Structure formats: C-alpha cells, structure tokens
Amino acid sequence: MAELKFIGGYPEYMRxxxxxxxxxxxxxxxxxxxxxxxxxxxxxxxxxxxxxxxGGKRQIMFGPNAGDLAPNEVxxxxxxxxxxxxxxxxxxxxxxxxxLLIIGGGLAGTAAALLANDNGVKAEDIxxxxxxxxxxxxxxxxxxxxxxxxxxxxxPVIHYIDTIGGGHFANKxxxxxxxxxxxPFVMEWLCKLGVIFDRNPDGSFVEKAFGGGSRLRxxxxxxxxxxxxxxxxxxxxxxxxxxCLEFYPAIxxxxxxxxxxxxxxxxxxxxxxxxxxxxAVILATGGFGRLHIRGFPTTNHYGATADGIVLAYRVxxxxxxxxxxxxxxxxxxxPQQIIGLLLTEKLRGMGAQPLNIDGEAFVYPLEPRDVExxxxxxxxxxxxxxxxxxxxMRGVWLDIPLIDVRNGPGTIEKSFPGMFRMFKRxxxxxxxxxxxxxxxxxxxxxxxxxxxxxxxxxxxxWVAGEVSGGVHGKNRLMGNSTLDCLxxxxxxxxxxxxxxKTNPSFGKLTLEHLKKYKKMMEEAGIxxxxxxxxxxPDYRGKAVLARKIDIF
Amino acid sequence: MxxxxxxxxxxxxxxxxxxxxxxxxxxxxxxxxxxxxGKKYRVPAGLTIMQxxxxxxxxFIRSCGCRAGFCGACTTVYRIEGDxxxxxxxxxxxxxxxxxxxxxxPFTPAQRANYDIEQLSPSIESLLRIYPEILKCLGCNTCxxxxxQEIDVMEYIACGKRGDIEKMAEISFDCIQCGLCAIRCPAExxxxxxxxxxxxxxxxxxxxxxxxxxxxxxxxxxxxFESELKRLMSAPVEELRKIYTSRVIEKE
Numbered sequence: 001m002a003e004l005k006f007i008g009g010y011p012e013y014m015r016x017x018x019x020x021x022x023x024x025x026x027x028x029x030x031x032x033x034x035x036x037x038x039x040x041x042x043x044x045x046x047x048x049x050x051x052x053x054x055g056g057k058r059q060i061m062f063g064p065n066a067g068d069l070a071p072n073e074v075x076x077x078x079x080x081x082x083x084x085x086x087x088x089x090x091x092x093x094x095x096x097x098x099x100l101l102i103i104g105g106g107l108a109g110t111a112a113a114l115l116a117n118d119n120g121v122k123a124e125d126i127x128x129x130x131x132x133x134x135x136x137x138x139x140x141x142x143x144x145x146x147x148x149x150x151x152x153x154x155x156p157v158i159h160y161i162d163t164i165g166g167g168h169f170a171n172k173x174x175x176x177x178x179x180x181x182x183x184p185f186v187m188e189w190l191c192k193l194g195v196i197f198d199r200n201p202d203g204s205f206v207e208k209a210f211g212g213g214s215r216l217r218x219x220x221x222x223x224x225x226x227x228x229x230x231x232x233x234x235x236x237x238x239x240x241x242x243x244c245l246e247f248y249p250a251i252x253x254x255x256x257x258x259x260x261x262x263x264x265x266x267x268x269x270x271x272x273x274x275x276x277x278x279x280a281v282i283l284a285t286g287g288f289g290r291l292h293i294r295g296f297p298t299t300n301h302y303g304a305t306a307d308g309i310v311l312a313y314r315v316x317x318x319x320x321x322x323x324x325x326x327x328x329x330x331x332x333x334x335p336q337q338i339i340g341l342l343l344t345e346k347l348r349g350m351g352a353q354p355l356n357i358d359g360e361a362f363v364y365p366l367e368p369r370d371v372e373x374x375x376x377x378x379x380x381x382x383x384x385x386x387x388x389x390x391x392x393m394r395g396v397w398l399d400i401p402l403i404d405v406r407n408g409p410g411t412i413e414k415s416f417p418g419m420f421r422m423f424k425r426x427x428x429x430x431x432x433x434x435x436x437x438x439x440x441x442x443x444x445x446x447x448x449x450x451x452x453x454x455x456x457x458x459x460x461x462w463v464a465g466e467v468s469g470g471v472h473g474k475n476r477l478m479g480n481s482t483l484d485c486l487x488x489x490x491x492x493x494x495x496x497x498x499x500x501k502t503n504p505s506f507g508k509l510t511l512e513h514l515k516k517y518k519k520m521m522e523e524a525g526i527x528x529x530x531x532x533x534x535x536x537p538d539y540r541g542k543a544v545l546a547r548k549i550d551i552f
Numbered sequence: 553m554x555x556x557x558x559x560x561x562x563x564x565x566x567x568x569x570x571x572x573x574x575x576x577x578x579x580x581x582x583x584x585x586x587x588x589x590g591k592k593y594r595v596p597a598g599l600t601i602m603q604x605x606x607x608x609x610x611x612f613i614r615s616c617g618c619r620a621g622f623c624g625a626c627t628t629v630y631r632i633e634g635d636x637x638x639x640x641x642x643x644x645x646x647x648x649x650x651x652x653x654x655x656x657x658p659f660t661p662a663q664r665a666n667y668d669i670e671q672l673s674p675s676i677e678s679l680l681r682i683y684p685e686i687l688k689c690l691g692c693n694t695c696x697x698x699x700x701q702e703i704d705v706m707e708y709i710a711c712g713k714r715g716d717i718e719k720m721a722e723i724s725f726d727c728i729q730c731g732l733c734a735i736r737c738p739a740e741x742x743x744x745x746x747x748x749x750x751x752x753x754x755x756x757x758x759x760x761x762x763x764x765x766x767x768x769x770x771x772x773x774x775x776x777f778e779s780e781l782k783r784l785m786s787a788p789v790e791e792l793r794k795i796y797t798s799r800v801i802e803k804e
Contacts, residue, residue, distance in 0.1 A: 295565030
C-alpha cells in the first residue's frame with residue numbers, strides 16, 4: 001500500500017483502467033443498453049440480489065407477524081428485551097401532557113406537525129421529539145428528488161403503474177392511490193412555503209428520468225433535494241413556535257393495555273427519563289440502514305437503527321413487507337473514506353452509465369433499483385468483470401463525465417454540486433473521471449402497516465414515512481421516499497387533528513404491553529440477553545472495547 | 553448453486569468489513585497520530601476524522617449526523633502541528649492527517665428570528681426588518697474562509713445588503729447550516745439564518761407555481777383520474793403486469 005502512487009485521487013493501476021473507460025466513451029455517447037424483459041429481471045434478482053441469496057433471513061416467531069420472514073438483524077431486535085424492566089419501572093406523573101406527540105423530526109414528522117397545526121391543533125399542544133437534532137434523518141440526505149405526475153403527458157395513473165410495477169405488485173393499493181393523488185398538492189404546498197425546485201427558463205419544473213419510471217417526473221433541488229425540503233419545513237416549524245425536544249429518543253410507548261397513551265423519553269446526556277402523556281401519537285422514526293443488513297455499508301443516517309418498528313411491534317402493531325431490503329445500486333466503493341455513501345440515481349437519470357472493467361455498458365442504467373443493484377453484483381462476482389479497489393472491494397464504474405458529453409459542459413457542476421464537492425475533497429474530479437460504485441444498503445421497504453391516513457391497527461398510533469410499510473411494496477422507486485414522507489406526514493397530521501376534535505381523553509399510562517410482550521417471547525422459547533432499541537450503531541475500535549472498564 | 557450464492561454474500565461482507573465492523577489491528581499497515589481535545593491517539597491512516605475518533609474509542613451522541621456531508625452536525629475546528637492557522641472541516645468528509653489537533657463544535661447558539669412568511673415581500677425591507685444586524689458586516693471574508701462547503705458567504709451577505717434576494721438564495725443554496733460562519737464572524741452575524749430566510753423569500757415570492765402543476769391539481773380536484781385509478785386498484789396482477797410491461801418509456 002505504501003508504494004501506491006496516486007494521480008488525481010486514484011492509484012496508478014486504476015488510472016490505467018480509467019483510460020479504457022475514456023477510450024470507449026465516444027462510442028457510448030449515443031448508445032444505451034436495452035431494458036431487461038420481466039424474465040431477465042427475475043433471473044438476475046434470483047441469482048444476485050441479497051434478498052434472494054440463501055441465509056440472511058429468518059421467521060418472526062411471535063406477535064402479529066409470526067411466520068413472516070425478515071432480515072436476521074431486524075428479527076434480532078424484535079426478539080430483544082426492553083431497555084427498562086416493566087416490573088420495576090416507576091411511571092411518574094407525566095412531565096409533558098400534550099394532545100399530539102410526534103416521534104421523529106425528519107420530513108414526515110415535521111410535515112405532520114405543520115398540518116396538525118394548520119388543522120386546529122394549537123402549537124403548544126404538540127410535542128415533536130428527536131433522537132438527535134430536529135432534522136437529523138434520512139430525509140435530509142435525499143439527493144435525487146421527489147416524484148409528482150404534473151406534466152401534460154403524465155398522470156397519477158401512470159405514476160401508480162410505475163410505482164406498483166417497481167414494487168413487484170405487492171404494494172397496498174389504497175396507500176399508493178393516496179401517494180400519487182396527493183403528489184401535485186405536496187409540490188404546491190412546498191412551493192408556497194418557499195422550497196426552491198429546479199426550474200426551466202419559462203418557470204416550469206425541470207423534471208428528469210429515474211429508474212423504473214416511464215415519464216420524466218423527478219423534481220429536484222440540485223442534488224440537495226431532501227435538505228432543501230426539510231430545512232424549509234423546519235424553518236416554518238420554528239416560526240410557529242411548536243415545542244420540540246432534541247437528543248431525547250423515545251425508548252418505549254406507554255399504553256392503557258391496548259391504546260397508545262404516551263411514551264418514555266430518554267435524555268441522552270443525563271440518562272434521565274421523562275414521561276409524556278398524549279392523546280394521539282405519530283411515529284416517524286425512519287428506517288434501519290445502520291443495522292448493516294448482510295454486512296453491507298449504508299447510505300443511511302447515524303440514527304437509522306429500526307427503533308420505530310421495535311417500539312411499534314411491542315404495542316401490537318402489524319408490520320408488512322419485512323422480507324425485502326433496498327440496496328441502492330450506486331454507493332461509493334472508492335475511496336475508502338466514503339464507502340457506502342450515496343451517489344444519486346439522478347446521475348444515471350441524466351446520462352451517467354455503469355461500465356465494467358472493459359469499459360462496456362453492460363446494463364440499462366435505469367432499471368428499478370433492485371434489478372440494477374443485482375446486475376452490478378453479477379458483473380462483479382459472477383462475470384468477474386468488476387474493478388478491485390486497494391482495500392479489496394469490487395465495484396463497477398459509473399461514467400459521470402458522459403453527463404457533460406451528452407448535456408453540455410458545466411452540467412455536472414451545476415446539477416450535482418454535492419457530489420462534485422464530496423469527490424473533490426478526496427482529489428477526484430467527477431467532471432473528468434468515472435467513479436467506482438457498488439450496491440449499498442439504502443431503504444427499509446416494509447414497515448408498520450397503515451391505512452391511507454397513517455392509522456395503524458393500534459388505537460392512538462399513527463405512522464408515517466420510512467418506518468411505515470405498504471406504499472412501496474417490495475421495492476421503492478426513486479423520488480417516492482421524500483414523497484411518501486410528505487404525503488403521509490401531512491395525512492397523519494390531518495388525521496390526528498380530526499381525531500383530537502372528538503375530544504378524546506388522556507388514557508392510563510402503563511407498561512402492560514411490555515409484560516405481554518415478554519410473555520410472548522418466553523412462550524416462543526426465545527432466550528436472549530439482547531436489548532432494544534439500540535439507538536446507535538457502535539463503531540468503536542475493537543482494541544479499545546477489549547480494554548474498557550465500565551465505571552460510569 | 554445455493555452454495556455459490558452464499559459465497560457471493562460472504563465475499564461481499566468480507567470486502568466491506570473495514571467499513572461495517574471496524575478494522576482489525578493486525579490489518580493496519582500505516583498509523584498516524586492525532587490529538588482529540590488535547591489527548592494524543594494512534595489511529596490508522598486513511599480514515600475520516602469521524603472514523604478515526606471512533607477507532608480511538610469515541611462513541612458519538614453529539615457531533616455526528618448523516619455521516620455524508622449533508623447535515624452539518626460534525627463541524628470540526630483543527631490545527632496542524634507546526635501551523636498557526638485554525639482550519640475548519642466536516643469530520644465525516646475529511647481525511648484524518650498526522651498531527652491534527654481536533655475539536656468539534658456540536659451546536660451554534662445563533663439567534664434566528666420568527667416571522668410569518670405570508671406577510672413579507674422579497675425585498676431589502678423584509679430582510680432589514682427581520683435581521684437588521686446584517687448591515688454590520690465588516691467585509692472581512694472570515695465567514696467564506698470558514699465555510700466547509702466553500703460557499704462565498706461574504707458575497708451572499710453583500711447581495712443581501714443590496715437587496716438582491718435571488719442572488720443571495722442562489723449563492724447560499726448549498727448551505728448545510730453547520731454554523732461555522734457565525735462562530736467565526738467578528739461582526740457577530742448569523743449568516744446561515746439570513747440565508748435561510750432569503751431562500752424562502754425567493755422560493756415563495758420570486759418563483760411562481762408552474763401552470764402545468766396548477767392544471768394537474770385542478771384535474772385531480774375534478775376527479776379526472778378517479779375511475780381509472782379505482783379500476784387499477786382492484787385489477788388482477790396479470791392485467792397490471794401487462795400494462796406495466798407495455799409502457800412506453802419517455803426519453804429526455
């Protein structure tokens with residue numbers, strides 16, 4: 001390793017391979033491989049998608065989803081003890097009594113707060129709690145865009161077909177209908193709040209292609225779409241003085257035995273707990289990328305540790321589509337410092353091509369994500385045509401410079417300032433050189449089942465965003481995640497506001513559900529010391545942990 | 553066949569080990585020394601500042617967010633041994649280097665104003681009413697030098713002082729609101745909050761709601777797509793599959 005000479009961020013041997021890419025670029029300018037047939041898609045998925053490879057999953061043994069398959073890393077957390085002992089824990093008088101408790105301040109949770117407020121819930125009757133800072137979420141990291149069928153040749157019907165086809169026809173129809181119908185309204189709402197979407201000179205939206213889509217429907221804010229949407233919603237939230245707690249994760253729900261009536265919060269710095277009593281609760285805690293399912297690196301936020309499904313399952317909420325995980329085809333595979341980080345699908349939407357070691361375009365660049373990812377794995381591990389990094393990872397090239405060849409010089413820097421900046425920090429100029437990519441763990445396809453208003457089978461509990469399941473079926477399309485958060489965050493806000501108008505009373509605060517849960521675990525014969533939610537991954541050095549003394 | 557598939561996933565997991573489960577000491581070829589809050593640690597070369605701190609035994613609660621350069625949580629101030637200058641970086645996007653003296657700033661207690669966005673105009677009057685202190689800018693350029701996103705912060709503040717809200721929005725667009733500009737500013741400004749305000753004014757008042765969007769909203773309100781959607785919702789999968797495979801893919 002010491003002898004590796006770097007030129008423009010790449011070691012010499014990779015530099016030589018880049019020459020091959022440069023050589024084939026002119027021929028590829030007007031060439032795109034054909035999309036796969038449904039049969040070809042199925043073949044590559046079966047052969048190379050991590051969801052289909054043996055191992056990695058097991059059955060959930062108890063509860064509403066007994067018998068369903070889920071990744072081992074997820075089942076481990078469902079088969080885990082609470083962080084508190086329900087037989088000893090003292091539920092004090094509530095520290096907060098609110099009409100509406102929202103857990104999680106990404107796009108879904110923040111949108112929910114605003115719409116609840118718009119629909120009559122007073123700011124001071126809402127409480128938004130965050131594990132980290134308000135806005136710390138996968139939403140913030142969404143690069144590519146938001147789908148909304150708002151062009152003449154497009155329609156919610158076509159958006160519907162694209163979405164359920166991408167989801168392998170396993171999506172829940174009623175929630176997809178809500179998604180596609182609300183999308184244009186969401187765009188209007190965001191514009192009115194001041195979100196700056198990319199525009200054409202005539203003021204119309206710039207709309208781009210994306211994997212699995214049949215129309216140009218991707219609305220972006222450069223490659224900072226989630227950041228722009230979220231910082232505007234958060235600013236509006238702050239302007240309205242809605243109460244908010246940070247570094248206060250919810251570690252357990254409280255129930256009256258059936259209905260969710262509040263939650264236990266945990267002060268990450270002092271270790272003190274707080275009791276919240278609420279008439280309605282919206283869970284919007286996001287996904288599970290930091291569980292590193294099947295040992296994959298992830299694009300996800302530090303806090304994406306499946307807390308939401310753990311808490312929801314303990315109060316009897318029904319999950320769905322837990323058997324599939326989304327691996328984004330284009331995670332960074334080089335340099336070492338950014339392995340797993342996202343390279344937005346918009347790059348391929350604007351012309352970047354995946355290539356093998358011979359500089360050949362081996363796959364249609366805009367297959368649905370699962371198909372695209374599986375074809376990369378096939379190229380690297382079955383056909384042995386990947387490029388090996390100095391640390392032994394394999395990947396395929398993503399020929400980003402082709403974007404400028406196809407769209408004119410300057411396009412890359414203007415449309416992808418985030419990507420340009422990220423690679424520049426490691427001496428790589430994406431205007432001139434391709435980058436190495438490999439699938440990375442990206443999205444929790446399934447989650448808590450809801451109706452089109454975010455209601456669950458548990459009274460008092462609404463769910464919105466990545467923690468929910470159904471709208472994406474077995475595979476989510478690009479631009480449908482920010483949309484999911486916005487549509488169902490808003491709907492959960494509206495729905496809880498309507499519910500609160502019926503003047504429900506506060507419920508009793510107990511941990512009866514945990515006692516039931518422990519009993520179910522025992523009856524299923526599960527013996528474990530695991531505890532959940534885990535709140536954060538642990539990346540501390542092994543040598544340090546081996547010498548650690550736990551004093552305080 | 554089954555074995556082959558398992559091997560692929562094992563091979564991938566093995567290749568990813570250094571990122572997911574941490575590096576084994578025996579696999580480390582090169583070491584560097586860094587100082588975290590004044591304490592020296594030996595860490596492997598080639599990690600980000602964040603990864604290096606974790607290797608050294610730190611488990612983050614503060615100063616760690618998206619780990620991908622989008623959230624501004626891991627704001628870091630450092631100095632390299634032998635150099636007098638203080639530099640700034642995002643810990644998740646910067647390679648740890650030998651001789652770094654590191655400290656992180658997890659929070660900026662900068663003032664931000666509350667306003668009703670519906671009651672404003674995209675003008676210098678709005679900006680000065682909400683944030684009059686913007687006029688105190690000394691033009692020293694410290695903010696620009698501090699920005700880990702390399703945004704020309706001083707320039708957008710100058711735009712604001714001229715009332716050019718659009719330009720202020722455009723230049724500041726890539727801001728991740730880490731707060732370093734405000735921390736370093738000798739005139740005690742909170743630039744990133746003014747930029748947020750300017751972008752909202754621009755997005756709301758200087759960009760219109762596109763006609764094609766308004767038209768679609770009207771069509772949905774009138775129920776134009778309702779019956780077709782309802783039909784698809786109860787259609788058998790075979791029919792849906794047929795519709796899906798016969799889609800015509802629009803080209804750019």
